[in-house]
Structures are given as C-alpha cells and as structure tokens.
Amino acid sequence: LARGGGFAGGHGLDHRQHGAKTRFYPRSTARAPAQSLNETGGWLVRYWSWRMRQRLGQHTTEGETMDVGVIGLGAMGQTMARRLLDAGHAVRVWNRSGGAPPGAQVVEEAGAVFKADVVLTMLSDDAALQAVLLDGGALAQARAGTVHVVMSTISVDFAEALQAPHRAAGVEYVGAPVLGRPDVAARGELNILAAGRGPILDRLAPVFDVLGKRCWRLSEQPAAAFAAKIACNMMITMAIEAMAEAVVLTEP
Numbered sequence: 001l002a003r004g005g006g007f008a009g010g011h012g013l014d015h016r017q018h019g020a021k022t023r024f025y026p027r028s029t030a031r032a033p034a035q036s037l038n039e040t041g042g043w044l045v046r047y048w049s050w051r052m053r054q055r056l057g058q059h060t061t062e063g064e065t066m067d068v069g070v071i072g073l074g075a076m077g078q079t080m081a082r083r084l085l086d087a088g089h090a091v092r093v094w095n096r097s098g099g100a101p102p103g104a105q106v107v108e109e110a111g112a113v114f115k116a117d118v119v120l121t122m123l124s125d126d127a128a129l130q131a132v133l134l135d136g137g138a139l140a141q142a143r144a145g146t147v148h149v150v151m152s153t154i155s156v157d158f159a160e161a162l163q164a165p166h167r168a169a170g171v172e173y174v175g176a177p178v179l180g181r182p183d184v185a186a187r188g189e190l191n192i193l194a195a196g197r198g199p200i201l202d203r204l205a206p207v208f209d210v211l212g213k214r215c216w217r218l219s220e221q222p223a224a225a226f227a228a229k230i231a232c233n234m235m236i237t238m239a240i241e242a243m244a245e246a247v248v249l250t251e252p
Contacts (some may be wrong), residue, residue, distance in 0.1 A: 002120030069113035175222030
C-alpha cells in the first residue's frame with residue numbers, strides 16, 4: 001500500500017504521480033528493510049491525499065523560477081537550497097550559525113528572507129521557529145503576499161497557533177513537512193505532506209517539483225500536515241520496535 005499497491009489494484013503495478021501524469025511501474029517484490037521503513041505509513045497519507053484531491057485540485061508548472069528564501073541550513077536545509085539553486089531559482093538564505101551553499105544570497109537577518117516570493121523554514125522544533133519567526137520579528141517584516149512554508153516537523157498545537165500571526169502579517173501559511181533523509185532530498189525524491197489553500201499549493205508547484213517526487217495534498221488546514229507526519233513517525237517507530245522485539249525473540 002505504501003507505494004501504490006492498495007490504490008493501483010491487484011495488477012502488480014505501482015502508480016506514481018509525476019506532475020499531472022500518472023505513470024505505472026512494475027512493483028518490486030523484495031525491498032531493503034530501510035526502504036520499507038521509510039515508506040511505512042504511506043497508506044495514511046495516500047488516503048488523505050485521495051480524499052482531498054477533488055477539492056484542492058492538482059497543478060504543476062514546469063520551468064518556472066521563483067525568488068525563494070530558506071531559513072535553517074542544517075543538513076536538510078542545505079540540501080534543499082542547493083537543489084533550488086541547481087533548478088535556476090533565486091535563493092536567499094539565513095542561518096543562525098552561518099554557512100550557505102555557493103550561489104545563494106546570504107542576508108543579515110531572518111526578516112530579510114521574508115521579502116522573497118516563498119520562504120521555506122527548516123528549523124529544528126517549535127522553540128526554534130518561535131524564536132526566529134515570532135520573538136525575532138521575522139514574520140512581522142514579511143512582504144504582504146509572501147508564502148511561508150514550514151517544512152520541518154512541529155507540534156500540531158503550535159502549527160495551529162501560527163495561523164493568527166500569519167493572518168495578521170498578511171502572509172500565506174502552508175504546512176509541508178517531508179518524509180525522507182538528506183540523501184533522499186539530494187535526489188529530489190522527498191515525499192511532501194502539504195496542507196494549505198489550494199491556489200497557494202498551486203503556486204508552490206515549481207518549488208515542490210524540485211524537492212520531491214510526490215506532493216500529497218492533505219487538507220486546507222496547515223496543522224493537518226503535521227498530524228500526518230507525526231502519525232507516520234509513530235508508525236515507523238513502532239515498526240522498528242516490533243523488529244527489535246522479533247530479533248530478541250529469535251536469539252538463542
């Protein structure tokens with residue numbers, strides 16, 4: 001089910017969305033444990049995406065470039081910024097500890113990043129996002145109409161609390177945590193769990209198409225994306241625990 005078996009039917013084919021096209025591939029009968037774990041929980045996001053697809057629609061724009069800001073340049077943030085640069089997007093960055101990929105415009109304060117068309121934040125947790133976005137005043141400096149995409153994993157409660165300050169700043173707010181490690185991001189094969197207004201998700205297609213192999217549209221409420229990501233993390237953790245217990249059970 002995680003790679004399309006449940007919805008592609010019993011014909012032994014995976015279906016994957018590539019922009020507006022659905023392509024079918026032979027389904028592998030043997031997968032490495034790490035690959036299986038990475039895809040655990042795919043049935044959940046697939047169902048939510050299927051449920052919302054008609055309401056939110058699908059849209060892909062190829063070849064369009066944008067002015068993109070990235071805040072948070074850890075392993076994942078650096079990799080995302082490099083892919084965006086390679087795709088021809090203009091990228092401005094800010095990081096608390098410095099450092100930037102070659103070709104990116106480094107700005108002195110986080111608020112300057114919010115002059116871009118789209119801002120991606122890849123910060124470690126609720127506290128880091130609170131410190132930069134709200135306490136540091138970055139969101140208050142945003143250009144009206146900017147789209148802010150939270151791509152790290154934050155709590156559902158904090159995700160809901162972010163709606164009011166975004167409305168006050170005139171900034172569109174999208175939740176889009178990802179499934180995948182930095183090496184997966186380097187290949188542009190992340191699964192993006194996106195939640196926000198349909199027309200805004202359409203605008204983000206040139207960015208999401210570079211970063212991920214599939215964007216799952218889950219809801220119009222940003223917090224729903226983080227609920228889905230936490231659920232996926234929970235299932236992966238439970239799968240690891242179950243395998244560990246099975247190994248112990250078989251030891252002499």
